[in-house]
Amino acid sequence: MALTNRSxxxxxxxxxxxxxxxLWNIVKxxxxxxxxxxxxxxxxxxxxxxxxFSKVFRxxxxxxxxxxxxxxxxxxxxxxxxxxxxxxTMEAAERLPGEEGLYRExxxxxxxxxxxxxxxxxxxxxxxxxxxxxxxxxxFAPANYGRSGFIYKxxxxxxxxxxxxxEAYQKALGExxxxx
Amino acid sequence: MYLLTMDWWLVLEKAILVAFIxxxxxxxxxxxxxxxxxxxxxxxxxxxxxxxxxxxxxQPLADGGKLFFKEEIIPVSSSRFLFILGPSLAMxxxxxxxxxxxxxxxxxxxxxxxxxxxADVNIGIxxxxxxxxxxxxxxxxxxxxxNNKFSLLAAIRGASQMISxxxxxxxxxxxxxxxxxxxxxxxxxxxxxxxxxxxxVILQPVxxxxxxxxxxxxxxxxxxxxxxxxxxxxxxxxQEYSSMKLGFYLFAEYINMFISSAVMSTLxxxxxxxxxxxxxxxxxxxxxxxxILGFAALMAKTFFFLFVFIWIRWxxxxxxxxxxxxxxxxxxxxxxxVNMLIxxxxxxxxxx
Numbered sequence: 001m002a003l004t005n006r007s008x009x010x011x012x013x014x015x016x017x018x019x020x021x022x023l024w025n026i027v028k029x030x031x032x033x034x035x036x037x038x039x040x041x042x043x044x045x046x047x048x049x050x051x052x053f054s055k056v057f058r059x060x061x062x063x064x065x066x067x068x069x070x071x072x073x074x075x076x077x078x079x080x081x082x083x084x085x086x087x088x089t090m091e092a093a094e095r096l097p098g099e100e101g102l103y104r105e106x107x108x109x110x111x112x113x114x115x116x117x118x119x120x121x122x123x124x125x126x127x128x129x130x131x132x133x134x135x136x137x138x139x140f141a142p143a144n145y146g147r148s149g150f151i152y153k154x155x156x157x158x159x160x161x162x163x164x165x166x167e168a169y170q171k172a173l174g175e176x177x178x179x180x
Numbered sequence: 181m182y183l184l185t186m187d188w189w190l191v192l193e194k195a196i197l198v199a200f201i202x203x204x205x206x207x208x209x210x211x212x213x214x215x216x217x218x219x220x221x222x223x224x225x226x227x228x229x230x231x232x233x234x235x236x237x238x239q240p241l242a243d244g245g246k247l248f249f250k251e252e253i254i255p256v257s258s259s260r261f262l263f264i265l266g267p268s269l270a271m272x273x274x275x276x277x278x279x280x281x282x283x284x285x286x287x288x289x290x291x292x293x294x295x296x297x298x299a300d301v302n303i304g305i306x307x308x309x310x311x312x313x314x315x316x317x318x319x320x321x322x323x324x325x326x327n328n329k330f331s332l333l334a335a336i337r338g339a340s341q342m343i344s345x346x347x348x349x350x351x352x353x354x355x356x357x358x359x360x361x362x363x364x365x366x367x368x369x370x371x372x373x374x375x376x377x378x379x380x381v382i383l384q385p386v387x388x389x390x391x392x393x394x395x396x397x398x399x400x401x402x403x404x405x406x407x408x409x410x411x412x413x414x415x416x417x418x419q420e421y422s423s424m425k426l427g428f429y430l431f432a433e434y435i436n437m438f439i440s441s442a443v444m445s446t447l448x449x450x451x452x453x454x455x456x457x458x459x460x461x462x463x464x465x466x467x468x469x470x471x472i473l474g475f476a477a478l479m480a481k482t483f484f485f486l487f488v489f490i491w492i493r494w495x496x497x498x499x500x501x502x503x504x505x506x507x508x509x510x511x512x513x514x515x516x517x518v519n520m521l522i523x524x525x526x527x528x529x530x531x532x
Contacts, residue, residue, distance in 0.1 A: 020511060023389070026496055033223045033495040043227050 058123045058136040061114055061152070062159050062172060066104055069161040072133035075109035082128035087118035104131075112154040116141040137172070189292065197298055201278050209434035210240040212486055216434075219490045247427035255327065255420050262325035267421065267428035270318025274435035276311045280304040281442050282366045284452045284475035285373075287468055296452075296475065297366060304365035305353065308443060309346070312398060316342050318432065319400075319407055323417035334416030337501065338407025342398055344508040349394035351516035352387040355523040356380050356447055369451035379456050381448040386519045388448045390512050395440040397508070400433060402493040406501060441485035445478055452478045 018024065044051055053059070064072045075092035093110035095103045102108075126135045144150055160168035214229065214236070221228030229236035254263055284296035301307055316339045323335020359380065360368045372379050381388045397404040408416035418429045450456060452474030461470070499507065 020506070022507070026492075029495045030491060033491065036223050036225055039225055041222075041225050041227055043225075045227070045230070 053138050057138055058121045058126075059140045060116075060137050061119075061125070061134055061157055062137045063112065063154065063157045064133050064135060065159055065161060065169075067162060068101070069163040070100075070102060070104040071108055071158070072104050072131045073109045073112065074105045074107045074131055074133070075112070076107075076130070078128045078130065079125035079134055082124040083119075084122060084124060085118045085120045087115045087120075088125060089113050089115075109154065112157065114152050114157065116150040116152055117147065193292070193294055194298060197294075197296070198279075201283065201298060202275055205275060205278055205435055205438055206431075208438050209431055210244065212434045212437060212490075213243065213430075214240045215486065216490050216493070219487065220494045223491070223494045244427065247424050250423040252423040252425070253420075257327045258420065259325045259327065262321050263420075264425070266318055266322030266325055266417075267425045267432070269321060270315065270432035271428045271435075273311050273315040273318060274432040274439065277308050277439045277443070280307050280365050281439070281446055282369050282451055283442075283478060285467075285471040287471050289468075295366075296471065300364065300366050302362075302364045305357070305363050305368070305447075309350065312436075313342075313346060315398075315432075315436065318429075319417050322421070322429065326417070326420035328420055330413045330415075331417050331419050334407045334413045334419075337413075338400060338417060341404060341406060341504060341508070342400075344505065345394040345397035345404075345512070348390055348508060348512035348516045349398065351513060351520055352384075352390040352394065353447070355384055355387045355516075355520050358520075358523055358527055359383060365446060369446055369453070372450040373453040379448065379450040379453065382456075384448065384519070384523070386515065387523075388444075390516045390519065391448065392444065393507075393512060395444060396489070396492065397504075399436045399440055399489070401437065401489055403496040403499050404504060405498060406504060437486060437489050438482065441482040441489065442478065444485055445481035449481050 066072055075090050077090060077092075080086075080088040080090060089111070090109045090113070091111040092107055095106045095108055121136065123136050141150065141152075159172045162169040217239070218228040218236075220226075229239040232238040232242045254260060279298045280301055282295075282297040282300070287294040287296060319338040319342075320335050323331040323333075323338070326332070356368065357363060360371045362368065362371075368380075400407045406416075408418065413419075418426055421429060445451060452471075454473055454477040463470070465473075
């Protein structure tokens with residue numbers, strides 16, 4: 001019984017003499033493979049060429065700074081609460097007098113770690129953040145030799161300071177720059 | 181006194197030629213492995229090896245180095261002497277065939293007429309057949325000495341396949357021999373080169389196709405690579421081999437490919453004849469230059485056949501064993517026989 005009209009009846013006729021020396025079919029097959037010599041190769045030679053990600057790609061996290069180069073994060077912990085994979089840990093500290101140029105508010109994150117092996121790059125931390133302090137960038141976490149290498153510390157995550165290293169800052173902003 | 185009367189220059193000349201030809205076959209075999217991977221990649225819309233050196237040109241060196249430095253394993257239950265003899269035999273027989281192929285015309289150097297053929301024996305083509313048949317022993321001994329069921333099965337398959345296809349190959353060749361009237365390689369080429377004579381492929385298209393198919397089978401190339409059937413016999417006769425002994429087997433296959441391409445160009449495509457239907461001597465070129473151009477022409481033909489070998493390998497799946505035997509015994513041999521009879525009849529008819 002035919003389930004679909006796409007099924008093709010297998011032809012079990014014995015081969016004719018010409019078919020049995022295979023030559024014609026082999027020539028046909030070789031013409032097909034030969035045509036592939038002139039086809040465009042879809043390969044991207046990875047380390048030299050990279051494929052651009054889509055605009056909504058969620059990659060490695062970046063801890064943001066404001067225009068004066070102060071860290072935006074206040075260590076409120078909303079991102080850690082929102083995180084379904086429990087990849088984020090942090091420790092809060094109080095800003096001391098004289099540190100106003102470093103931290104935007106009077107509370108800041110003394111320790112901020114994201115375990116990239118746990119992270120599922122869902123972007124819920126970005127959505128949870130009331131201070132626009134964390135966002136997911138267009139890069140991904142590179143390979144590493146040990147597990148500890150995948151626990152990203154605050155230094156690994158912080159965006160370069162826009163006042164002292166403006167070029168690196170612009171580069172880190174990437175697509176985000178046009179979005180704002 | 182006898183030593184003094186010997187033509188020592190001839191010995192030197194031949195020694196240089198042997199060294200040159202062997203080196204060339206080895207280097208070409210090496211780069212055929214590279215070409216194989218590259219062409220395979222192109223046919224499959226990939227890029228192929230491109231990391232070692234520019235365009236991956238050092239890839240064969242890297243592969244060879246790897247094979248040299250790998251651990252040499254000789255299984256305990258194997259027959260040690262035969263185990264080593266197998267790959268040596270494969271390599272030796274692969275290289276021996278190049279001796280009777282005329283690689284070019286004559287070079288006139290230092291007041292001597294240097295022939296670009298190592299040995300112009302009057303039974304040249306029989307010699308090639310003999311040596312190629314010896315190549316079966318490389319496979320058979322290797323498979324037997326490994327003391328392994330799969331290897332032995334593969335070796336038996338390979339041996340029976342080579343013997344079956346040699347028959348059709350010989351029958352296809354007889355037609356050429358009838359046209360030329362000689363077994364001597366230089367005369368077979370000469371009859372095609374002289375003046376504006378035809379290449380044998382024009383007179384013998386069917387014979388050429390039969391010969392080509394049999395050459396594929398003799399080299400154990402896909403679609404006839406039943407001897408090494410990697411997915412059914414687990415790599416066949418060289419399953420137990422490692423390091424450079426494995427390398428020799430793989431390498432011998434590529435040398436065989438090169439040599440049989442050269443033989444095919446010699447027998448059917450005019451050898452070192454540069455263009456068909458054209459008398460090259462009328463171009464008024466320096467004879468030495470003409471010889472070198474002839475050598476280049478032979479190489480170009482050989483490379484074309486190497487490409488076809490590779491092209492076929494990456495197009496056609498392997499034959500089943502019964503299909504292989506049916507094709508050999510029931511199709512190719514009758515075809516070659518009919519071809520031979522028709523050629524013979526035509527020769528007799530036209531000569532009258």
